[in-house]
Amino acid sequence: MKQSEILNTVTRYLLIFLFTYTGISKLIDHDNFYTSILLSPFIHNHAVIIAWLIPVVELLIVALLLSNKYRQTGLVSSLILMIVFTVYIAYMILFIKYLPCSCGGVIKELSWSNHILFNSFFILLISVSLLFTTQHHLFIAINRTSRKPV
Amino acid sequence: MKKYLGIFVVMLALTASAFTVNHKDAKVVGNSYSYNLYGQPGQDNTSNLNNPANYTLVSPLSCPAGAAHRCGVINATDDGTGHPDFTKSYTIKARN
Numbered sequence: 492m493k494q495s496e497i498l499n500t501v502t503r504y505l506l507i508f509l510f511t512y513t514g515i516s517k518l519i520d521h522d523n524f525y526t527s528i529l530l531s532p533f534i535h536n537h538a539v540i541i542a543w544l545i546p547v548v549e550l551l552i553v554a555l556l557l558s559n560k561y562r563q564t565g566l567v568s569s570l571i572l573m574i575v576f577t578v579y580i581a582y583m584i585l586f587i588k589y590l591p592c593s594c595g596g597v598i599k600e601l602s603w604s605n606h607i608l609f610n611s612f613f614i615l616l617i618s619v620s621l622l623f624t625t626q627h628h629l630f631i632a633i634n635r636t637s638r639k640p641v
Numbered sequence: 642m643k644k645y646l647g648i649f650v651v652m653l654a655l656t657a658s659a660f661t662v663n664h665k666d667a668k669v670v671g672n673s674y675s676y677n678l679y680g681q682p683g684q685d686n687t688s689n690l691n692n693p694a695n696y697t698l699v700s701p702l703s704c705p706a707g708a709a710h711r712c713g714v715i716n717a718t719d720d721g722t723g724h725p726d727f728t729k730s731y732t733i734k735a736r737n
Binding site for chain 1: 691
């Protein structure tokens with residue numbers, strides 16, 4: 492179980508760093524982030540809301556990950572958010588002829604394709620971390636009900 | 642110690658983002674391009690805004706006074722044909 496704890500810890504702190512960085516960057520450079528959303532073909536009508544919602548959600552996830560009680564909720568929320576981002580990027584690459592700048596705050600040197608790889612890495616990391624956590628909880632639950640010493 | 646590690650990681654991310662923003666506000670590097678459709682019908686159309694062919698290399702970029710519409714981009718990389726490469730970072734200029 493110790494390896495899974497290390498993985499969970501590393502995943503958690505990587506996500507805390509990533510979402511703090513992206514959330515704060517988007518808030519500091521709000522005008523550019525808002526402009527880049529305006530250029531997106533299917534979400535530009537809600538640009539005002541989305542431009543504030545995304546960084547706030549990211550920082551909220553950071554708060555969940557920092558908390559011991561809601562750590563699991565933070566991981567699941569991170570996974571959902573990363574999947575949403577990845578689907579959006581994939582859609583843009585596949586269906587949009589002229590791509591707007593992907594410089595919405597973080598890692599703006601990454602191309603759209605590299606961004607998918609970057610997001611996929613985190614999706615995999617979070618998924619494995621959640622899987623280990625679930626197995627650990629099942630292990631404890633099974634042994635608790637069996638009344639056998641572990 | 643472990644209790645404060647989360648706070649340390651947050652501070653590290655805040656510092657990193659601060660350096661990123663400073664970098665963006667540095668003096669203009671790269672090319673400036675004027676948006677050809679400024680002031681014309683369809684100027685705010687997404688496909689027009691994202692089409693590099695609608696931009697002309699200029700030096701420096703001088704945006705005329707007017708409404709809050711895009712008039713050009715700066716800090717852009719050329720795509721080899723005299724138009725901006727929108728797959729790399731750039732800064733939008735709009736005029737109020």
